[in-house]
Amino acid sequence: MPKRSILHMFDPMPNNSPFDINMALDAGFEVLMPYSNVKLESIHGLTQDAIFSRSPSGIKRTGIFIGGRDMGLAMDMMSAAEQAMVPPFEVSVLADPSGAFTTAAALVACVEKQLKEKHNKDLKGSKALVFGGTGPVGIATGVIASLAGAEVSLVDHMSIDAANDAAKEYNRRCQSNLLGAMAGSDEEKMAIIADVDIIFCTAKAGIQVLSAEVLAQAKQLKVAGDVNAVPPPGIAGIAATDASVALTSPAGAIGIGALAVGNIKYKVQNKLLEMCLSTEKPVYLDFREAFIEAQKIV
Amino acid sequence: MEKSFILHMLTTAKNLSPFDVNMALDAGWVSAVPYTNVEASEIKGLIQDVIFSRSSKALKRTGIFIGGRDTKQATDMLKTAKNSMFSPFEVSVFADPSGAFTTAAGMVATVEDELDTKFNTTFEGKTLLALGGTGPVGQAAAVLAAQAGANVRIIGRQLDKAQRIADLCNDEFGDGKINIQAGASADIADYIKTAEVVFATGAAGIELLSAAHIASAAKLKVAADINAVPPSGIVGLDAFDNGKEIAGSVSGAVGLGALAIGNIKYKTQSQLLKQMIDSEKPVYLHFEHAFEVARQIVKLTK
Numbered sequence: 057m058p059k060r061s062i063l064h065m066f067d068p069m070p071n072n073s074p075f076d077i078n079m080a081l082d083a084g085f086e087v088l089m090p091y092s093n094v095k096l097e098s099i100h101g102l103t104q105d106a107i108f109s110r111s112p113s114g115i116k117r118t119g120i121f122i123g124g125r126d127m128g129l130a131m132d133m134m135s136a137a138e139q140a141m142v143p144p145f146e147v148s149v150l151a152d153p154s155g156a157f158t159t160a161a162a163l164v165a166c167v168e169k170q171l172k173e174k175h176n177k178d179l180k181g182s183k184a185l186v187f188g189g190t191g192p193v194g195i196a197t198g199v200i201a202s203l204a205g206a207e208v209s210l211v212d213h214m215s216i217d218a219a220n221d222a223a224k225e226y227n228r229r230c231q232s233n234l235l236g237a238m239a240g241s242d243e244e245k246m247a248i249i250a251d252v253d254i255i256f257c258t259a260k261a262g263i264q265v266l267s268a269e270v271l272a273q274a275k276q277l278k279v280a281g282d283v284n285a286v287p288p289p290g291i292a293g294i295a296a297t298d299a300s301v302a303l304t305s306p307a308g309a310i311g312i313g314a315l316a317v318g319n320i321k322y323k324v325q326n327k328l329l330e331m332c333l334s335t336e337k338p339v340y341l342d343f344r345e346a347f348i349e350a351q352k353i354v
Numbered sequence: 355m356e357k358s359f360i361l362h363m364l365t366t367a368k369n370l371s372p373f374d375v376n377m378a379l380d381a382g383w384v385s386a387v388p389y390t391n392v393e394a395s396e397i398k399g400l401i402q403d404v405i406f407s408r409s410s411k412a413l414k415r416t417g418i419f420i421g422g423r424d425t426k427q428a429t430d431m432l433k434t435a436k437n438s439m440f441s442p443f444e445v446s447v448f449a450d451p452s453g454a455f456t457t458a459a460g461m462v463a464t465v466e467d468e469l470d471t472k473f474n475t476t477f478e479g480k481t482l483l484a485l486g487g488t489g490p491v492g493q494a495a496a497v498l499a500a501q502a503g504a505n506v507r508i509i510g511r512q513l514d515k516a517q518r519i520a521d522l523c524n525d526e527f528g529d530g531k532i533n534i535q536a537g538a539s540a541d542i543a544d545y546i547k548t549a550e551v552v553f554a555t556g557a558a559g560i561e562l563l564s565a566a567h568i569a570s571a572a573k574l575k576v577a578a579d580i581n582a583v584p585p586s587g588i589v590g591l592d593a594f595d596n597g598k599e600i601a602g603s604v605s606g607a608v609g610l611g612a613l614a615i616g617n618i619k620y621k622t623q624s625q626l627l628k629q630m631i632d633s634e635k636p637v638y639l640h641f642e643h644a645f646e647v648a649r650q651i652v653k654l655t656k
Contacts, residue, residue: 071389071396074362075403078416081358081385082408090387261402285406318406 059114060086061333064106066094066133067123075155076123079322083329085119099133103140103147112144119332122151127192129153131229131342138340148332150341152325153192157343158350159283160196160258162320163312164204165350167254167281170300170310175278180205182278183252185237187211187266187290188259190222193283197256198223200347202232206254209235213259246273255280257290268292268304277309285314324350357412358384359631362404364392364431366422373453374421377620381627383417397431401438410442417630420449425490426526427451429640436638446630448639450623454490458555459644460619461491461578462498463652464610465551468576468597472608478503481573483549485509485542485563486556486587488519491580494641495553497523500532501642507545513538527641546571554579554587563588565602574600574607582612618655622648 063085065072072090080088091102103120110118122133130153137149152158164179171177184201188194189210202208212219219236227234239245245266249255250273259265261284271277271292280303284290293303294311303309327349328341339345361383363370370388378386389400401418408416420431428451435447450456469475477499484496487508500506500523508523510516516536523534537545539562546552546567552574554562558581568574568590577600581587588609590601596614600607625647626639637643 070391071400072387073403074387074389074400075407077362077385077387078360078404078407078412081360082412088385088387092390286402322407 061117062087063119065121099136100140103137107145118147120149124153146338148338156192156196157346158325161346161350164200165354169354170279184208184254186256194258199232209237211237249274257282261286264288265290281312361417363419364389397434398438405443416445418447422451444636446636452490455641455644456623457619458494459648460615463648467652480504480550482506482551484553492555497527507535509537552577558583565589568602578610
């Protein structure tokens, strides 16, 4: 009897995300085992228990998924899992905390495509802001765009320290070049969006971050992407289903809505899960591979 | 490839009940995924993760089960779950905390059937005592019987707690349309004289009605006990009894034991779990739906 495929889902939160569960089963994993409240110190032991209980052929049908809400912790868990492998006892690992890596990868890839097609510009040399920039999707978006060459600021709506701390921490972890910024009031938002090419909106669902009036001040804006699917949209004028909508702006800006991004995100996550299942050699997948796949998909 | 059937099983308790897991897998769900120690504040986020990760077609093959130990919490979670979804991103949700909703439905439906077949009557206007009625099964059973027209009194060891539960049942579960009373177990000897129906839903191994109580229950028609662990909650009533006359009854009352009720409960829960799979439109199931199904099953199993 062929061994069934098993995905061990390690999560530091009290519960795994039902999103990841649905995705993993739909990608073809036959058995999912949720592990909740997992601590970083436990990853080594859990990983070794996963690899030493199956033959090398069975191991190919085994994977590890790392979830949670914290990008830094997920990256630490990923490297702890990698270090615990004892080849040939080795399994694939995919990290996607809060779905942030795949969401961010899809968002940046969608924006990059519109930037190229409608404005003949690259991420490299573009100036970008990430609203909701200190949350997991925001940080991952900033890191991916920064590594692709954009000049990115993470924007927090309450604290410049929070934004600077996040930028500094992830620059250290990921060798990116993020900056921090703060904008809470409409006046502050108008001031910082005046000269940017790209706006990413990864703020909390159901909150409008940029009104039409504020957005009108983005004189250089070329592309804006929003990941909030719950009305009202994060950026006025972008409906969730918009794949490419013209915004009222002097520079002919294009808007991308949450479901358009979500569609790509879904395909990216599905593809990464399938890679874990089909690969001959174990793979370690994080936001970098997510972005590569997202670029191919768009 | 057809998408597989996934049931996300949420509980406020430390663990899911293996009863519910077995039932769900046997009803046709392929994957039953546990979420434990769930707090009310987490429901919205969990639900949105469920609905945004599958196409609307695959969502028909996705469901949410709400367990736990507390009826009010489970009912609130069901409402929050429903309010967190919007068309076409919707899935069916079934709340059955502690199995209480389906157990209560099984009990009330079998009692109703005994009233009908043995006494040619209904719950309408009947004096009903819900003994040990402050627990989850007692609450749901009291509400269902009251909605069917019975004059229900929830009996507990402490009168003030029984009163709180009666108020909860009337306001929260009965939408203010029912009027369940409360009583203290110290006064059972009085209440039993006029009782026509008795539900016993106390903890296992505690005797709620003595032989003397039975002898003085001059109006009693049907008594039901959900306790499957001896001794029985009602003296003279056995777990296997299914409409058998209760020894010592002066009014020819019949008894329903835990296994007769459990049989209907089991089929009811299974059918509701299947309803979630089969339904074209999402369904939101709680004790009232369980009762409708239990009534049909009682009729069909004859």
